[in-house]
Amino acid sequence: MNHRFHFRFPAFAWLLALALLLLGAARDTHAQAGALQLRGLGGPGAVVTTERVRAELVAHAPEGVAPGQPLWLGLSITHQPEWHTYWKNPGDSGLPTQLEWQLPAGLEAGAIAWPLPKIIRVGPLANYGYEDRLLLPVPVQVASDFQAPDGDTLTIRLHASWLVCRVECIPEEGNFTLQLPVRSATALHAEAFARAQARQPVAFEGQSTAKVAGERLQLRIEGLPAALRGQDLALFPETPEVLEHAALPGSGWTQAWDGTAWTADWPLSAMRGETPAELPLVVAPAAAQGDGPVGWRSVAKVEGRWDSVPVAGVSPALAAALAANAQQAPAAAPAPGSASLWFALLGGLLGGLILNLMPCVFPVLAIKIVGFARHGQNQRLQRLNGLAYGAGVLLSFLALGGLLLALRAAGQQLGWGFQLQSPGLVAAMAALFTLLGLNLAGMFEFGRMLPQRWAGAQLRHPVAESFLSGVLAVAIASPCTAPFMGASLGLAIDMPAAQALTVFAALGVGMALPYVLASWVPALVRWLPRPGAWMKTFRHAMAFPMFATVAWLVWVLGQQSGIDGAGALLVLLVALSALVWALTLAGKTRWLLGGLMLLGTLWLGSAIGPHITRAAAAESPQAAVAGDWQPWSAERVASLTAAGTPVFVDFTAAWCVTCQVNKHTTLNRDEVRADFAARGVALLRADWTRRDPAITAALAALGRSGVPVYVLYAPGKPPQVMTELLSPAEVHAALQTL
Structure with missing residues (x-):
């Protein structure tokens, strides 16, 4: 048979898929490691933009950088509407913004000069924080022996982490770099620093005391300005977890003026x-004031002692969430043990078998079907290829499972399909499938573009090629969750590493089993026609599933990085195709033309490539989800069920093919939507397209480690977790129990 009909990809293409699957995911995750993890932020530059805030590293050096001259650095945060970050004492919940500086020798950063916060009430909680625009200024001391560098600028680096909340809370962080001129003035943000300085509480000389009286604290502050007398004041304690922040005036706390002293x-x-x-305190007028100081700071001496709480450190909101999780856990999965291990192994085996039917695995299966026709007359080679393919699938599942377990042990909040939460990896996979699609369409042959020795190795080692095609099958299948997989992976995550890896091995065995059986039982594949010209036609036809996969990956990237990111990827894929041509x-x-195309592709990559990994621009709350669906948060679920409203939650992701299938076949059907509406069910969607520790924690509480997951919360009942392949009948049956 003519070799041009051979349906082969060289080994390096499959190795590239494995490298993208493991190394790219590990690099992306390691770069974003931390106890509080954001959704893929960070990178060089002075600005970091997320869906909720725009953060910028700014400086104010009106006389340049020199000893004795004023020098301020700061983090400027612009919040999207309804979002806020926190003061040094966040109140009943939250975390203060933290700044970690890397400064040149001779510069020393001081503490944040916190502007006066505002009281932000969220349900029964009272927090202290900031909305709209904020600048956190930091004074910098320049050493008396500071020597200016040979260059004209200093490199200022900052790692900042902040918690941004609306009702739900998202931990975020960013890496910032700023080139600060040494000899010239830097005063572009002078007005912002002046406003921040004007919002600094003013220290005063008056005497303050805080007297412990049982379960209450009696405050007395002397020496406040005469203009404040008779006014209601707001109190901001700088020390967390001392006062009941959510106490309301009149019922929880009282204030009064005793001559010139303010008491509370x-x-x-x-x-x-x-x-x-x-006890350091800040007081400010409860009503808006005109010119002059916005607040006054005092340090009160504490008289007496209170009884400390034996167990501290867990807020009431967190305690309630932990209690809810404890009630949910028995309904999600059995406790780890021998029975649960066998349950997980059986579920993994069945899930792996069904995974072969997922649309994301189809291209590789098509390639292997043609491989059966090519080797149909050589039973020994066919069996060897089947075993090699099975080994590639099995070892890839073990490698992916081991990486997932290792990253979770290191503190990462990850689950099944985590690698496609990286926009860079999604773009790289799109480039790989574009190359494979062009090859199948007949634009080029890998063998003709490689050195003869490499091309010959491809033909000499078909078994290695089958092994690596098994690797690619796992790479493609990793975003999918088949029935039985969700519960098995959820159990595996909480098992010891050795037991967990056996569950991943069972998944690999299940996925590889149909192909291995077909390779060892020729009767299963005798329906295939003999090799001939039809293989070329089939090869060209198989280019279209590859291009369809590329279209899906571009759509996934659009959900992660916005329309600009998707557009940038499309331009780069066109440039890559032109280079191949x-x-x-x-x-x-x-x-000559290839060199020009290569330079053009590299230039485009540097110019528009950053759009690919940049977070998508924030959407309005109404545009965040479509139709009747609202954004998910654990607090929203709790508040709705407490009010007697049943809640249906769709844990989903753009890169999850099964999730998209279920939307079109079940969740978007008119009769299902009508049933939800008739029973007054609130519809919430938890989008896991980018990493979200809150969603990861919620999935873990349900005994799951990946999406899709569908849960019906009914007031007074444990949550009902449905199957991964959802059907209208299953939804209707669940709603009948309300």
Whole structure:
């Protein structure tokens, strides 16, 4: 048979798929490691933009950088509407913004000069934080022996982490780099620093005391400006977990003026620790004021001691969430043990078998079907190829499972399909499938573009090629979750590493089993026609599933990085295709045009490539999800069910093919939507397209480690977790139980 009909990809293409699957995911995850993890932020530059905030590293050096001259650095945060970050004492919940500086020798950063916050009430909680625009200024001391560098600029680096909340909370972080001129003035943000300085509480000389009276604290502040007398004041304690922040005036706490002294009687926090010797406080007018200071800071001496709470450090909101999780866990999965291990192994085996039917695995299966026809007359080679393919699938599942377990042990909040939460990896997979599609369409042959020795190795080692095609099958299948897989993987995550890896091995055995059986039982594949010209037609036809996969990956990237990211990827894929075409030309034209195309592709990559990994621009709350669906948060689920409203949650991701299938076959059907509406069910969608620790934690509480997951919460009942391949009948049956 003519070799041009051979349906082969060289080994390096499959190795590239494995490298993208493991190395890319590990690199992306390691780069974003931390106890509080954001959704893929960070990178060089002075600006980091997320869906909720725009953060920028700014400086104010009106006299340049020199000893004795003023120098300020700061983090400017612009919040999207309804979102907020926190003060040094966040109140009942939240975390303060943290700044970690890397400064040149001779510069030393001081503490954040916190502007006066505002009281932000979320349900029963009271927090102290900031909305709209904020600048956190930091004074920088320049050493007396500071020597300016040979260059004209200093490199300022900052790693910042912040918690941004609306009702739900998202931990975020970013890496910032700023080139600060040494000899010239830097005053572009002078107005912002002046506003931040104007919002600094002013220290005053008056005397303050805080007297412990049982479960309450009696405050007395002397020496406040005469203009404040008779006014209601707001109190901001700088020390967390001392006072009951959510206490309301009149019922929880009282205030009054005793001559020139302002007094307040405030309940102590149920989470209080040991009694401090001093308590720094900030007071400010409760009503808006005109010119002049916005607040006054005092340090009160504490008289007496209170009884500290034996167990502190867990807020009431977190305690309620933990209690809810404890009630949900028995309904999600059995406790780890021998029975649960066998359950997980059986579920993994069945899930792996069904995974072969998922649309994301179809291209590789098509390639292997043609391989059966090619080797139909050589039973020994066919069996060897079947075993090699099975080994590639099995070892890839073990490698992916081992990487997932190792990253989770290192503190990462990850689940099944985590690698496609990286926009860079999604783009790289799209490039790989574009190359494979062009090869199948007949634009080029890998063998003709490679050195003869490499091309010959491809034909000499078909078994290695089958092994690597098994690797690619796992790479493609990894975003999919088949029935039985969700519960098995959820159990595996909480098992010891050795037991967990056996579950991943069972998944690999299940996925590889149909092909291995077909390779060892020739009767199963005798329906295939004999090798001939039809193989070329089939090869060209199989290019279209590859291009369809590329279209899906571009759509996934659009969900992660916005329309600009998807557009940038499309332009780069066109440039890559043009480069491949140029390399198929003959003679000097190939090298001349190919070189120009290569330079053009590299230039485009540097110019528009950053759009690919940049977070998508924030959407309005109404545009965040479509139709009747609303954004998910654990607090929203709790508040709705507490009010007697049943809740249906769709845990989904753009890169999850099964999720998209279920939307079209079940969730978007008119009769299903009508049934939800008739029973007053609130519809929430938890989008896991980019990493979200809150969603990862919610999945773990349900005994799952990946999407899709569908849960019906009914007031007074444990959550009902449905199957991964959802059907209208299953949804209707679940709603009948309300």
